[in-house]
Amino acid sequence: MSHAATPYAPPPAYVPLQPPHVADLLAQTPRFANALGGSLHEWIVTEVGDGNLNLVFIVRGPLGSLVVKQSLPYVRCVGTSWPLSAQRAFFEYQALEKEYSLVPKHVPEPMLFLPENAAFIMEHLSPHIILRKGLIKGIHYLHLADHMSTFMAETLYKTSDFSTPTEEKRSQVALYSHNHSLCALTEQVIFEEPYESAKNNSWTSPQLDDLAEVLRTDKALRDEILQLRFQFQTNTEALLHGDLHTGSIMVTETETKVIDPEFAFYGPMGFDIGAYIGNLVMAFFSQDGHATPDNDREDYKAYILVQIKETWNLFKAKFVALWTSSALPVYQANRAGNFQDLFMRKLFTDSIRFAAAKTLRRIYGIAHVEDFKAIENNDLRAACERKATLFSIHLLKNTGSITNV
Amino acid sequence: MSHAATPYAPPPAYVPLQPPHVADLLAQTPRFANALGGSLHEWIVTEVGDGNLNLVFIVRGPLGSLVVKQSLPYVRCVGTSWPLSAQRAFFEYQALEKEYSLVPKHVPEPMLFLPENAAFIMEHLSPHIILRKGLIKGIHYLHLADHMSTFMAETLYKTSDFSTPTEEKRSQVALYSHNHSLCALTEQVIFEEPYESAKNNSWTSPQLDDLAEVLRTDKALRDEILQLRFQFQTNTEALLHGDLHTGSIMVTETETKVIDPEFAFYGPMGFDIGAYIGNLVMAFFSQDGHATPDNDREDYKAYILVQIKETWNLFKAKFVALWTSSALPVYQANRAGNFQDLFMRKLFTDSIRFAAAKTLRRIYGIAHVEDFKAIENNDLRAACERKATLFSIHLLKNTGSITNV
Numbered sequence: 001m002s003h004a005a006t007p008y009a010p011p012p013a014y015v016p017l018q019p020p021h022v023a024d025l026l027a028q029t030p031r032f033a034n035a036l037g038g039s040l041h042e043w044i045v046t047e048v049g050d051g052n053l054n055l056v057f058i059v060r061g062p063l064g065s066l067v068v069k070q071s072l073p074y075v076r077c078v079g080t081s082w083p084l085s086a087q088r089a090f091f092e093y094q095a096l097e098k099e100y101s102l103v104p105k106h107v108p109e110p111m112l113f114l115p116e117n118a119a120f121i122m123e124h125l126s127p128h129i130i131l132r133k134g135l136i137k138g139i140h141y142l143h144l145a146d147h148m149s150t151f152m153a154e155t156l157y158k159t160s161d162f163s164t165p166t167e168e169k170r171s172q173v174a175l176y177s178h179n180h181s182l183c184a185l186t187e188q189v190i191f192e193e194p195y196e197s198a199k200n201n202s203w204t205s206p207q208l209d210d211l212a213e214v215l216r217t218d219k220a221l222r223d224e225i226l227q228l229r230f231q232f233q234t235n236t237e238a239l240l241h242g243d244l245h246t247g248s249i250m251v252t253e254t255e256t257k258v259i260d261p262e263f264a265f266y267g268p269m270g271f272d273i274g275a276y277i278g279n280l281v282m283a284f285f286s287q288d289g290h291a292t293p294d295n296d297r298e299d300y301k302a303y304i305l306v307q308i309k310e311t312w313n314l315f316k317a318k319f320v321a322l323w324t325s326s327a328l329p330v331y332q333a334n335r336a337g338n339f340q341d342l343f344m345r346k347l348f349t350d351s352i353r354f355a356a357a358k359t360l361r362r363i364y365g366i367a368h369v370e371d372f373k374a375i376e377n378n379d380l381r382a383a384c385e386r387k388a389t390l391f392s393i394h395l396l397k398n399t400g401s402i403t404n405v
Numbered sequence: 406m407s408h409a410a411t412p413y414a415p416p417p418a419y420v421p422l423q424p425p426h427v428a429d430l431l432a433q434t435p436r437f438a439n440a441l442g443g444s445l446h447e448w449i450v451t452e453v454g455d456g457n458l459n460l461v462f463i464v465r466g467p468l469g470s471l472v473v474k475q476s477l478p479y480v481r482c483v484g485t486s487w488p489l490s491a492q493r494a495f496f497e498y499q500a501l502e503k504e505y506s507l508v509p510k511h512v513p514e515p516m517l518f519l520p521e522n523a524a525f526i527m528e529h530l531s532p533h534i535i536l537r538k539g540l541i542k543g544i545h546y547l548h549l550a551d552h553m554s555t556f557m558a559e560t561l562y563k564t565s566d567f568s569t570p571t572e573e574k575r576s577q578v579a580l581y582s583h584n585h586s587l588c589a590l591t592e593q594v595i596f597e598e599p600y601e602s603a604k605n606n607s608w609t610s611p612q613l614d615d616l617a618e619v620l621r622t623d624k625a626l627r628d629e630i631l632q633l634r635f636q637f638q639t640n641t642e643a644l645l646h647g648d649l650h651t652g653s654i655m656v657t658e659t660e661t662k663v664i665d666p667e668f669a670f671y672g673p674m675g676f677d678i679g680a681y682i683g684n685l686v687m688a689f690f691s692q693d694g695h696a697t698p699d700n701d702r703e704d705y706k707a708y709i710l711v712q713i714k715e716t717w718n719l720f721k722a723k724f725v726a727l728w729t730s731s732a733l734p735v736y737q738a739n740r741a742g743n744f745q746d747l748f749m750r751k752l753f754t755d756s757i758r759f760a761a762a763k764t765l766r767r768i769y770g771i772a773h774v775e776d777f778k779a780i781e782n783n784d785l786r787a788a789c790e791r792k793a794t795l796f797s798i799h800l801l802k803n804t805g806s807i808t809n810v
């Protein structure tokens with residue numbers, strides 16, 4: 001059976017970039033050289049990638065700065081023993097362009113794709129910090145729920161069948177279905193390994209050994225996870241970011257920018273909403289571990305709970321408003337009757353369930369989160385993680401999936 | 406936003422074939438010339454296409470016969486005013502090859518794709534007749550449920566995520582997502598027009614005017630149809646035939662062959678099962694219109710009801726057997742617990758609901774079926790169609806509760 005041609009493949013000559021190459025690359029294009037200012041030897045290139053997969057270079061010149069991100073043909077935090085298609089740089093750039101066209105306020109500007117290097121150039125966000133770090137510090141972001149609900153409502157609604165003619169939608173599904181290596185990675189590390197005896201797994205041990213055992217043996221829990229996995233594999237509701245955790249969001253007190261959509265694909269909307277909400281849930285349960293004698297973090301815990309609630313409420317209001325103002329004829333609200341209401345209820349349930357799955361994988365699988373890792377006392381850390389675990393299992397077992405829609 | 410490259414496009418020089426061209430084409434390839442036998446001027450070419458979309462030529466020589474099917478860049482039964490991508494010949498050939506590899510007993514052998522002509526060569530089925538005609542005549546086919554359940558179980562299971570690694574599955578979704586013009590046509594004529602005032606619509610009038618009005622105005626019914634449409638648009642469970650009505654099946658008393666998968670795409674499994682079952686439902690309700698003084702057709706009605714029941718029961722048994730013997734580790738039955746059971750129940754409900762939608766479109770939309778059209782007395786025809794309509798509406802509004810045959 002033949003395959004559709006891959007839209008992009010890194011060339012054979014492709015090698016990991018070193019700082020001097022990065023500067024050379026930028027020097028080749030006048031608009032980048034001008035933006036940095038001065039000359040090549042004045043530019044300072046720093047590799048800052050703290051993520052798990054790629055190289056990220058910040059290039060600073062006398063007048064400005066830029067970011068170059070490159071995909072390696074393997075998982076960076078593991079090494080060459082775990083290959084992963086460097087095609088993902090192409091899909092990340094495609095998705096950044098799409099997101100930037102829909103919500104320019106909340107996405108760094110994508111500037112140029114570099115096919116020879118499986119890399120691209122984008123706006124340098126400064127003085128933004130990673131949201132996860134801000135949440136660990138206990139910083140209040142007043143516009144966060146507003147901004148994130150806008151990002152999710154605009155990107156999910158406007159790439160869905162509610163607003164996109166079917167030929168265009170299916171062409172885009174064709175394109176992003178080639179980003180399958182990243183989908184396979186998600187299926188493995190989120191929906192599979194935490195519920196198996198996998199060598200990538202780890203947890204705070206021995207404190208959580210009993211719960212790790214529950215994940216491996218509870219058949220009812222496994223059923224719920226399998227349903228989510230199957231939904232992830234067979235549903236193409238919208239173009240997802242695909243990795244929308246609090247480490248993929250950069251913030252100041254007034255701005256919110258979403259980075260790193262390399263896992264972009266057409267999938268169930270609840271997977272993105274759940275990723276974000278699940279990471280807020282972890283931020284919440286980790287706060288006791290960050291309490292100090294002068295700050296018991298109770299106020300901040302209340303702030304995070306409000307974030308969760310507000311994010312969903314604003315998301316729902318914005319999504320429904322877009323639907324009301326700009327649906328294709330067949331999905332127009334006056335004709336859709338009860339369908340819209342059913343859809344939004346199912347989406348809420350999906351989101352909660354995916355949030356729970358996202359939480360469990362961060363406590364028992366590969367790639368743990370700083371929220372819990374930063375708690376130095378292991379008993380205290382495990383106590384926080386235990387609460388998050390029990391809460392997630394409870395959600396999965398008690399959100400009867402709505403089967404229609 | 407860029408698009409993945411189209412896997413096939415007809416060349417600019419493409420023209421509809423005439424019988425002499427067809428003979429010339431076959432003469433170019435020794436294995437076809439040998440199979441037909443004799444020489445070019447002894448071959449008899451007949452265009453037999455009775456379908457709505459394409460040209461079908463039977464070529465008969467002294468030793469054998471072959472079929473050449475060509476896609477036109479428009480809908481044949483409407484004309485050039487309704488363009489439709491001739492790419493569909495490529496997807497039909499891809500799907501035929503896949504189906505033939507899985508169930509060679511029930512698919513004509515695909516022999517050669519002709520990219521210059523948006524056409525292909527396949528086995529000539531003889532003395533097979535179109536199943537729909539057999540059902541109108543009242544012929545009993547003893548192996549039909551066995552054969553059709555095998556065809557559906559093998560093609561649906563073996564292209565699903567239960568047995569196909571995710572990279573391969575998503576590559577195939579990428580390929581078939583390019584067959585979007587045919588999906589758009591389905592969405593229009595099945596899930597939209599019968600519920601609107603569309604100029605393509607027709608029904609037995611004035612007898613069914615009241616029910617046509619119900620389709621256009623019943624909000625609860627519209628909700629059910631919209632849910633099915635959304636499922637059709639966002640679900641990629643398996644590679645579907647996409648047009649599995651009784652006019653796409655050719656039979657003898659002992660053989661069953663499925664033709665015409667030009668609508669092939671990755672969609673919800675219930676759409677294929679529902680297409681077949683919906684057409685049996687229509688065959689059932691049309692029987693009173695074919696009764697004669699010597700044959701009241703009551704036996705045959707009972708036969709069709711048994712067909713429906715047996716088809717589902719055998720399908721379910723075969724599908725579950727495949728699942729038990731050959732699932733990927735994560736979906737293995739011993740680990741999937743209750744998931745398999747839930748899946749099969751949902752698939753049954755989906756199938757019934759799609760069957761109902763398929764029935765309604767054949768009575769109120771474009772492209773009616775011979776089962777009802779062959780009834781000459783309009784009052785009698787309308788009485789049969791009325792029963793089929795009320796039954797379908799009932800199914801759509803009450804399937805929440807049905808989980809068993």
Ligand SMILES: Nc1ncnc2c1ncn2[C@@H]1O[C@H](COP(=O)(O)OP(=O)(O)O)[C@@H](O)[C@H]1O
Pocket residue numbers: 048049050051052053054055056067069108122123124125126130247248259260262
């Ligand atoms: N546009 C940007 N501006 C400033 N810093 C960035 C930008 N993009 C990435 N970074 C930094 O690089 C880190 C890793 O980037 P990310 O895109 O998340 O890579 P990975 O895919 O490897 O996770 C981020 O956590 C952030 O600190």
Ligand SMILES: Nc1ncnc2c1ncn2[C@@H]1O[C@H](COP(=O)(O)OP(=O)(O)O)[C@@H](O)[C@H]1O
Pocket residue numbers: 453454455456457458459460461472474513527528529530531535652653664665667
């Ligand atoms: N392989 C075949 N052998 C014999 N007859 C065939 C074959 N394929 C098609 N036909 C005949 O041609 C008719 C139209 O073919 P079909 O593939 O259904 O075309 P369409 O896509 O236009 O509906 C069928 O109803 C059948 O009578």
Ligand SMILES: [Mg+2]
Pocket residue numbers: 051052247248260
């Ligand atoms: Mg990252």
Ligand SMILES: [Mg+2]
Pocket residue numbers: 050051052247
């Ligand atoms: Mg990261």
Ligand SMILES: [Mg+2]
Pocket residue numbers: 051052053243260262
């Ligand atoms: Mg990343």
Ligand SMILES: [Mg+2]
Pocket residue numbers: 456457652653665
């Ligand atoms: Mg046909």
Ligand SMILES: [Mg+2]
Pocket residue numbers: 456457458648665667
């Ligand atoms: Mg056809």
